[in-house]
Amino acid sequence: MNFDSIKKVQDVDVKNKKVLVRVDYNVPLKDGKVDNNKRIVATEKTIKFLLENNCRVVLMAHLGRPKGKVVPEFSLAPVAAEVEKVFGVPVHFAKDCVGPEADKVVEAAKNGEIVLLENLRFHPEEEKNDAEFAKQLAKHGEIFVQEAFGTVHRAHASTSAIAQYLPGSIGFLVQKEVEFLGKALNNPARPFAAVIGGAKVSDKIMLLNNLLDKVNVLIIGGGMAYTFLKAKGMEVGKSLLDETKIEEAKQVMAKAQEKGVNMLMPVDFRISKEFSETAQAVVSDTIPADMEGMDIGPKTEKLFADELLKCKTIFWNGPMGVFEFPNFAQGSFSIANAMIEATKHGAISIIGGGDSVNVLKKGKIDQKAFSHVSTGGGASMEFVEGKELPGLVALAK
Ligand code: AMP
Numbered sequence: 001m002n003f004d005s006i007k008k009v010q011d012v013d014v015k016n017k018k019v020l021v022r023v024d025y026n027v028p029l030k031d032g033k034v035d036n037n038k039r040i041v042a043t044e045k046t047i048k049f050l051l052e053n054n055c056r057v058v059l060m061a062h063l064g065r066p067k068g069k070v071v072p073e074f075s076l077a078p079v080a081a082e083v084e085k086v087f088g089v090p091v092h093f094a095k096d097c098v099g100p101e102a103d104k105v106v107e108a109a110k111n112g113e114i115v116l117l118e119n120l121r122f123h124p125e126e127e128k129n130d131a132e133f134a135k136q137l138a139k140h141g142e143i144f145v146q147e148a149f150g151t152v153h154r155a156h157a158s159t160s161a162i163a164q165y166l167p168g169s170i171g172f173l174v175q176k177e178v179e180f181l182g183k184a185l186n187n188p189a190r191p192f193a194a195v196i197g198g199a200k201v202s203d204k205i206m207l208l209n210n211l212l213d214k215v216n217v218l219i220i221g222g223g224m225a226y227t228f229l230k231a232k233g234m235e236v237g238k239s240l241l242d243e244t245k246i247e248e249a250k251q252v253m254a255k256a257q258e259k260g261v262n263m264l265m266p267v268d269f270r271i272s273k274e275f276s277e278t279a280q281a282v283v284s285d286t287i288p289a290d291m292e293g294m295d296i297g298p299k300t301e302k303l304f305a306d307e308l309l310k311c312k313t314i315f316w317n318g319p320m321g322v323f324e325f326p327n328f329a330q331g332s333f334s335i336a337n338a339m340i341e342a343t344k345h346g347a348i349s350i351i352g353g354g355d356s357v358n359v360l361k362k363g364k365i366d367q368k369a370f371s372h373v374s375t376g377g378g379a380s381m382e383f384v385e386g387k388e389l390p391g392l393v394a395l396a397k
Helices: 045-052 077-087 099-107 131-138 172-186 201-211 226-230 243-259 298-308 330-345 356-362 377-385 392-396
Strands: 020-022 058-059 093-094 114-117 143-146 167-171 192-196 217-222 262-264 267-273 282-284 293-294 312-317 348-351
Touching: 020 045, 020 093, 020 114, 020 377, 045 058, 045 077, 077 093, 077 114, 093 099, 143 392, 167 172, 167 201, 167 298, 172 312, 172 348, 172 377, 192 298, 201 243, 201 377, 217 298, 226 243, 226 293, 243 262, 262 298, 293 298, 293 330, 298 330, 312 330, 312 356, 330 348, 330 356, 348 356
Parallel strands: 020 058, 020 143, 058 114, 093 114, 143 167, 192 217, 192 312, 217 262, 312 348
Antiparallel strands: 267 282, 267 293
């Protein structure tokens, strides 16, 4: 798709306007307060730009998965307090995102102030991309700005249908993602490697299939690797295994061979009898019946790192092991370190959001050491697959 056909917020006449902004404020809460405000701070450039232009800024967002019902624990009310702290202007919270209550709060707010609407996903119409619901939301603005990269791969009312009713543009955060991912991945410097880990093979098997059309090297780790290893005939003990995906795993491996993609899998493991924080890691090439694979082993770390050092573009999504437990985080750290090393030698390194970012936090690994750390896990993966993202397509029209 042609990203140049999407308007940028700085190219729009925003002065004194009422601006409806989709943000990704799906932040962790603890004891009724925002526990980590990174996602709010990430939108600073766009929100400040609008406030400096004397706009009335109306923010819409989702929190958690309330599944179309009002669930008090997923209220954005605590987020409003944090938004006020970060931006230092009055923030008015509307207890619903559409209807008379929302209309009243938006109309009462002044230019230079912010309104935060209650969780969009309290209404089932949001995730159904309902046009009438989008029309109700559109009443809150004269123009629309998309600043939630983490949701642009979803066709929801606030990301897709909304663009039928308001002239739309992308904020600075989405611009950075699109520029970076677009440039690096549309025509990647080769060899191009993807490192995919995480727990569930069912979540990612389609992704792997699509990646085989794009990459030269495909590295598989994490819990999902055991379904592939089983498909190759290895005994995997109590490790995570999805029996229903063994056939598909075989097909992925056959396609890799056909396409000449170098597909690498773990050759040794850190295994344990119990799944616990204090479990000791045993390094082994095999997995006995009463043990499970919790992380890749040192030989695999070297195998993967040596391959990554030969690559010019590297995309990583999903941990190599149960990184939340200190004895099983090493494999994921080693991928991060290999990517940093490759970056020093001129490679483009991209972290695809989600749990890989949590790995960096856990290992106190500097995010600046990578070319790009995406704010959207799902969205960045769909970008790599070459899929069109509904939230961007809607604005390109
Ligand atoms: P995902 O949400 O699919 O990206 O999976 C992330 C989760 O995968 C993390 O919470 C990891 O603890 C988990 N994980 C990674 N490797 C393993 C493994 N070998 N066994 C069980 N869980 C794993």
